[in-house]
Amino acid sequence: MRIAFLGDASLTHVIRWVQFFKDEGHDVLLITFEEPLEAPFKIERLKGLIPTKLGGYISRLATTKELIKKFDPDVVNSIYAAGYGPLGALSTDKPLVVTCLGSDILVDYPSSLIHRLQVPFALKKARLITVDADLLTERIEQMGISRKKIIKTFFGIDDRLFHPLDDKEWPDRDPSPTIISTRKLFSIYDLDMLIDAVPLILSSKPNAKVVICGDGPERGRLENRAAAIGIEESIIFKGALTPEEIAGELQKADIYVSTSRSDSTSVSLLEAMACGIPPVVTDIEANREWIENGKNGILVPAGNAKELAMAIINLVNKKDLLDSMRRLNLSLVERKGLWQENMKLVEERIVSLAGQS
Structure with missing residues (x-):
């Protein structure tokens, strides 16, 4: 054909x-x-x-x-x-x-x-x-x-690429909490919300780090803003990555974040779920199709950096909930997201x- x-x-x-x-x-x-x-x-x-x-x-x-x-x-x-x-x-x-x-x-x-x-x-x-x-x-x-x-x-997602790794498979895993975003650096994804949340996260988790994978027209401004509020040592801008590199970064992370103001089904979200990373994402209609608040992820109001920070801090402290979210999301992606x-x-x-x- x-x-x-x-x-x-x-x-x-x-x-x-x-x-x-x-x-x-x-x-x-x-x-x-x-x-x-x-x-x-x-x-x-x-x-x-x-x-x-x-x-x-x-x-x-x-x-x-x-x-x-x-x-x-x-x-x-x-x-x-x-x-x-x-x-x-x-x-x-x-x-x-x-x-x-x-x-x-x-x-x-x-x-x-x-x-x-x-x-x-x-x-x-x-x-x-x-x-x-x-x-x-x-x-x-x-x-x-x-x-x-x-x-x-x-x-x-391609489950041959996006899947969880355990500590034996990744022996150099960083013990400090790692928060990751894999959205492109465009205004609709509102990375300012994540940057504004970082000082609040650091006040509770001073060793936490944020990894931002993706590139776009907002990158220079976002890097300057992170430096201006003194958090540049805690944020790593990785730039554009291959799917293989994104999978590797997700597999090392603890919490996935998406601050998008508008979306349909986000492949980035599904990739994170497939890697066993609990998501904290904005409470928009498309995300509700995948995330039940408090069960397999956390929904926070779009634009609210304080709510985002509190959700991340609370989630990092709840190992049983993190494990439960991981299991639920792996099953959900297997049923609907391949x-x-x-x-x-x-x-x-x-x-x-x-x-x-």
Whole structure:
């Protein structure tokens, strides 16, 4: 089967999505505006500046149509409902799949009139819509789109890579409490909340350290802010890491933190859970789909650094609760969060579209 994908080739999630179909034996092509990550499949980069508005996507419509026509796919899959969604909808008469990543529905769609027009246009043209959280299904239904063509599947984790290690496997484990964040350094993830919590954590746990894995436009400002409040010795900014390196950092940590203000199902959260790291995350709808407060993690109000610090301090002191959370999360990820099993369901649905007009 031949599948043409449209999406941001600089994103790991996009490369991983396309790679799955390549590994399953499908003939794939990824069309993108962005500088691509290295990948073992064909990528066609559209020339010109990366578009920030719908007009920038539509201006490449003729080229996109030509590339799709030449490739002659059975199905076209736009990965992201805004921008790439309408581009795919206008570029082909072949069955269209739209893969929603969260921000396209939760952030972009309500942000402007043009987004409130383009996103439903793409979703209505789609034969199949994939989402990774119930709240995305609810928001899409509110646009007047039938639930029947929506399939929920979690991006999931590779359990060959993300799994817990015991002390025998990691003999140089640091005995001091280690708090880890693996979110990118973008404003929506609100790393200021974590930085503001650090002095409070250190007042109770002076040997604690915070490891921030990820890069982004906020990095310089966040590093300067940590230095300005005198906690730079307790925070390690690791920068961008490979999945293997992220797994290694998670396996050494004690508490996982996500301070995001908006999200769909977070792969970073699932990776931490799969490594046996109890999570303390913001009390937003997508996190509630995975975390039952006080049972398999802690939910704290978004933006509240004091609540975050207190939750971490209290959790570090409760070994029995930490062990219980670890067991519950390992079981939960095994049941719902495995990448290969989840993607097989998506593949079946996409294959069923081939040949439909």
